[in-house]
Amino acid sequence: MSAELERTLEGLLFLSSDPVSAAALADATGAELHEVVTALERLREHYEFERRGFLVRELAGGFTLSTHPDVEPAARRLLAKPRTPPLTPAQAETLAIVAYLQPVSRPEIARIRGVSAESAAATLLERGLIEDGGRSQFGAVLYRTTELFLKLFGLRSLDELPGIEGFDPSAELEQELRDRLLRAGEARAAVGTPPAVTQEPAGAPALSGD
Amino acid sequence: MSAELERTLEGLLFLSSDPVSAAALADATGAELHEVVTALERLREHYEFERRGFLVRELAGGFTLSTHPDVEPAARRLLAKPRTPPLTPAQAETLAIVAYLQPVSRPEIARIRGVSAESAAATLLERGLIEDGGRSQFGAVLYRTTELFLKLFGLRSLDELPGIEGFDPSAELEQELRDRLLRAGEARAAVGTPPAVTQEPAGAPALSGD
């Protein structure tokens, strides 16, 4: 019976993505609370002594199964392939704004684009191209690009970002770029037109370097 | 080393929500394909002999873990829902036609069933059992089954479905249908004689017009 309970608990923890309380496990299995606690302890020992790939962990909300840290390198190789589908225009714009103006807040990105940047920013965060880089004085999350961003764009550092056509980078560089982008964004928002999408981004001549 | 591999595979299958091919497992673990296959087999035996709560399953072209059926009653109490709601007859028929004739269009399904397949197909799509698989030459959406279908129906691949000819009606039934179509009426029509034109009681046929 107790081996049976251990087995059932193992199955239940396998199915639950969130921690499950011992009381809920007792309810589901029809066992007493102390039997559940004992069986979970035996399960933990079993995984440990038999060097299985799982761990029983007790967290805030209850018990959960997780993989043993030894499995993680292989797990990363299996699951953490960089996801690099082509960027949508919205993602490219958002990423470009973060890259050139970082750190920059989401409201600012939205102002420059003239439309919400929410879903594009979420995707970029999830793919690890941008990250949370602190808070603005008004409490908005500030974004910056990541090391992965540099690697995926073949850049050694942010200094290698190409110059922008029609923009003189020698001037009061960043603040001016920011102001000009905001003015253009507000003008777009007033007119209600989306920004033009460059047909061939690769064709834009780089002006930096000098 | 081989126990180590078993342990890593166990962890990888635990983490992946979709079946993983042996080749991908070999890539992630740095082991040879045959080592992976052997280790998976040992893992399967281990779960079986030790009466663990999981099973190693080969489904939808890869390997995955599922719970042992003995866990199901407790799982149902804990998760408060059956694994997958059963299919209605209309959904099951539509799914069978898609499974065997894929890719197949909705009008074709309707033609076979004699009734519209719209709502059944919509439900199957929503449940992820079938998906849009391109367009027919007349522009109708073509359906095909999904990996989830294979997974939930316990199939390694579509090849595991029994041949459709196995579902042919028996020779007797076919003969009976043929008789009913071609001759059943004749008995009533007093075989060979032209149908009566005057209406008679007791269901004798009456043919008006020509």
Added chain:
Amino acid sequence: MALVDLELDLDVFAGPFDLLLTLILREEVDLLEVDLADVVITYIDHLERRGELDLEAATEFLVLIAALLELKSRLLLPGEEIEEIELDPGEAAEELLARLLAAHRYRAAAAHLRERLEGEQGSRFRSAPVPSHLRKARLTEAHAVYSPDALAGAIGDLLQVPPPVDIGHITVAKVTVAERLAHLRTLLRRGRFTFSEAVARSDRVTVAVTLYALLELYKQGEATWTQEEPFAEITIEAGRALGRMTA
């Protein structure tokens, strides 16, 4: 079999459904003359009277009636092709039979799938998301797949200030309040007039400016107006001020 019990009373035929089928297949009844909708209605009444649904019979009926409808629609197709489409009775019967067999076949396959699904009820899969620290791509595996020029291009587009909205297609009001004031004063000198007369054949802008001019005259006391009810005609005549002036 319940279909045998289905008694029809149509314009061209009265009798059981299966006999109708036989006669159609023997070309003794012209399918084009049969009102299939009537057959369906009779069938539904029949079901209601029985109060229960025989699934087997219902499926068979649906498959047959759908096949008959399709045959009939093919016969109804206009044009020279009609010769080619004409079915000989043997073929039509084979086609109906094939339909019935297919329906049986997939119904049996459906039963098999339902059993299979039932048999799998005991095994559940884990559907938890992968912990985020295991999902993050490792830097060593990353290599350049994107072009930095795309970023410069995107910023370049964002820097462009859109051209001002082109309102050239909108007719610019050429009418001024002064012009309309003069127009109204001319009319007032002739006596009473209606607002419609004042703006006859005018565009919307002119109407609006005229109304504005009228309000201006009212404020000055040069004009007064009456209106029986909202949206009714407005009658305008000289006001006290103008009266005094002319008096």
